[in-house]
Structures are given as C-alpha cells and as structure tokens.
Amino acid sequence: MITFPNAKINIGLNITHKRTDGYHNLETIFYPVKIKEALEVIESAEMDFETSGIEIPGPANDNLCLQAYQLMRKDHDLPNIKIHLHKNIPIGAGLGGGSADTAFFIKLINDKFEMQLSDEKMESYCRQLGADCAFFIQNKPVYAFNKGDEFEPITLDLSDYHLALVMPPVHVSTAEAYRGVTPKQPKRSLKELIKMPIEEWQSKITNDFEDHILLNHPQIKKVKQDLLSAGALFSMMSGSGASVYGIFKEKVDLSFLEKDNLVFSDIQ
Template identity: 55%
Template sequence: MITFPNAKINLGLQVLRKRSDGYHDIETVLYPIPIYDALEIVEASETKLFVSGIPIPDGGDNLCSRVYNLLGGIYKLSPIHIYLHKRIPIGAGLGGGSSDAAFLIKLMNDYFNLKLESEQMMNYARTMGADCSFFINNKSVFAEGIGDQFLEIEIDLSAYHLLVVNPPIHINTAEAYGGVLLKEDGRNLKEMILEPINTWKETIFNDFEATVFKKFPSIGQIKQDLYDAGAVYAAMSGSGSSLFAIFDQAVCLPDLAKSNQVIYC
C-alpha cells in the first residue's frame, strides 16, 4: 500500500508571545503544495524503515519510526516494512517530516483497518510535531496556538504558478525564534490573507524573515530576485530556509538554479 506525502508552505506567519511551556504562540496560514515524498508499507516479519532519496541526517530513525511505535504499541499491530523515498527538502520549512508522519498514520489506519476518525488521527499526529496534524485533512488553514489549532479557510492558488527555492543553508529554528521581535497587535493575518493575492506583498508577512535575512543576506536576495522576476507574492516558508513565489504565468529562472534547488509546482 503506497501514498505520496506532500509539502506545505506558510503563506504568512506571526509570532505572538512566548508561552510558559517554552513554546511560542503563533498565527500562520498553511497551504498544501504538490511536492511529494513516496511512502509504502508492506507485510514483513519484523518492522524496519528503509529510506532512499534525500539522506536523513539522523540515519533514518525519523518520525515514521515513532508513528509505528506509537500505533503499533496501542493497537498491537503486526510488523511491517516502511519504505520512504525523500524528495521534499529536509529542514527547509516545507513540513516534509511532519507530512511523512501524518500520511503514515493515515496509511496504517487503512492498512490495518483501524477505523480511526480524522480527529483521532490528528491527536496522534500532534504528538509528533506542531504542524503534523495539518496533513491529516491536508487543506488550507489558519493555524494558531503553537500551530496546531486549525480553522479551515478558502484559498485556491491553482490558477497560479508556484516555484520553491531551497538554498543550501540550514536555519536553526531556536535561533530564528530568539531573534523575533514579538508583536501581538496591529496585524490581522486571518483577514488579510483573504484579500486579493496582488495585495499580499504589502500586507502579508513572515516574522522570521527579518532575523534570517540579517544573518543570511543571500536568502533575502533570493526573495528580491523572485520579485524582480515578476512574482505576485514571495516569502520564506516557516523559519526557512526555503522561499516560495507565486507567479501569474510560468517562468524559468536558470540563474537561481545554479546555486539552489528550484522546484516548479
């Protein structure tokens, strides 16, 4: 049984306050995009994870292993082999690991006929990471709390051309949060994201950009290059380092691809 976990982008992101548990309250808009990993499970005598494609830095002990250990322990499941082919860039603000985990929950639900409802699967996914539960329903949402409380919103970018640029730069998420100037008032992301896309350049924001662009000016330059190429809207996704751009028509940007991974969606 096989499935294809997809990536996401943050169309905007605001960091509101630091919580007593060490996390931050945020507001963000999550949108699924057509960049895919491949995930397959088959019957086996012992459970094992096999990873191909983009190497996983920790050697393969990733969220998929944790998902099987969680559900397998609760429901006393038989062993399986898990085959994961990575294409979504890792540590790039695109949610690849979270998507793999959520899609494995859904895949195991079908494979083992667990009959779990969406809310049950979302609760399991939340234990794997703040944005993991987003991929259970996999629809555009306004997210708040630590990024795991969702309100579905209607956003359709299917008429546009999407491009994702992944520079070979690792962003430390804790450092990105540490550099954000917290500002709770004066910006209503939930309302502004519903305005026409050609207004987003002036109204939508990602609070991580100021810190990240200061430390890594080349990432900020990529955003400017995307606007210079005619993007209607461009931004960094999550805490980076990937950026995305929305265009009215298809573009080809070979110069960007010389030093970055460029994915056309």
C-alpha cells in the same frame, strides 16, 4: 501499500506569544503544495526502516514514522512492518516534510489495517509528534494558531496561479530562527489579510522570521529579491526557512537563478 506525502508552505507567520512549555504561539496560513516524496509499508517478520533520496540526519530509530507506529501499537494490535521512505522534500526548508511523512504514514496504516480511525483520532496522534503534523491529515488550506496545531478552515485556491519554490544551499536551525524573534500581537490577523487580493499581500503579510534571517543569510534574501524581480506577485520565506516561494500570474523561466539553488516549479 504506498502513499505520497506532500509539502506545505506558510503564507505569513506571526509569533504572538512565548509559552511556559517552551513553545511559541503563532498564527499562519498552511497551504499544501505538490512537492512530494514516496512512503511504502509492507508487513514484515521484523520492524525495519529504510530510506533513499535525500539523506536524513540522525539515527533511523528516531524517525517520526516509527514513533507514530509505537504510539498506535499502544492502542491497537498491529504487526511488524517494513517502512521505505524516499525523501524528496528538502530538509530544513520550512516545508513540513517530516510532519507530512508522519501524518501520511498514520493515514496509510489506518487504511492498510482497516482501523477506521477518525480524522480527529489521527490528528491526536499527530499532535503528540509535531506542531504542524496534524495539518497533513486533512491536508487542506487552514488558518493555524496556538502552537500551529489548531486550525480553522479557510477558502483559498491558488490553482489559477503559478507557484515556484527555491531552496538555496543554506541551513537555518529552529533555534536560530526563534532566537531573533520578539513575540508580539499583529495589528491585523492573517485571517483578515488573506482575504485581500494577492497583489496586496506583499505589503501587508509578513513572516516574523524574515527580518533577521534575511539579514544573516544574504543568499536567502537574494532568492526573494530575484523572485520579485522576475514578476512574483508575492514572495516569502516558508516557515523558518530556508526555502522561498513566489506566486506568479504566469509561468516564469527561473533558469537565471544561481545554479546551486534547488528549484521546484508549478507546485500549486
């Protein structure tokens, strides 16, 4: 059985509070986009995990899909399986690729072995594995808060626009991203701001990571400037970066961008 995990972008991101458990409370909008990879599972005599495509750093045994399976096996009698993941979503891009793989894997296992798990139960597994992982169970636009693992549904449809995403050859670690942020309550919640016309978002919606990351990584800053210069109604770094997306009224030719950037077009 095969499934195709997709990425997400963050529309706005406010770091609101430092928690005693080391995490941060935040608010953001998660919006699914059509950058996809492939995940296949078959029954096997022994547990096995293989990858292709983009190289995934770290030991294979640390992969969240395997961790998810071990969690599920504590509650259910499940056989050994072979997992193959073809990685296409850039790593360290703020796109939630690892979280998407995990959530889609849990949904695939639920379907393959006819477990009849509810969305709430699958989300509970996800919340033990990653802050934004549970989003991908229902995979619909949401207002996310607390650690980014609590959601309220929102009405947001960007299908009439053209979304492009650019990944420059830059790595931004999570530690670096949070090191430059001072938590604070926003003057207006993203729940309100997201209701404004997209033409007004650029001056009102912010990503708290951008100020210091764009300062420290001029390649990311240039990508954002290039997208706005090309006519983007709204452009922002997704999550803690390093990818930057633009929302355009019309399809745009981005061939002028520097050749070492990875470009994804029409991802809405």
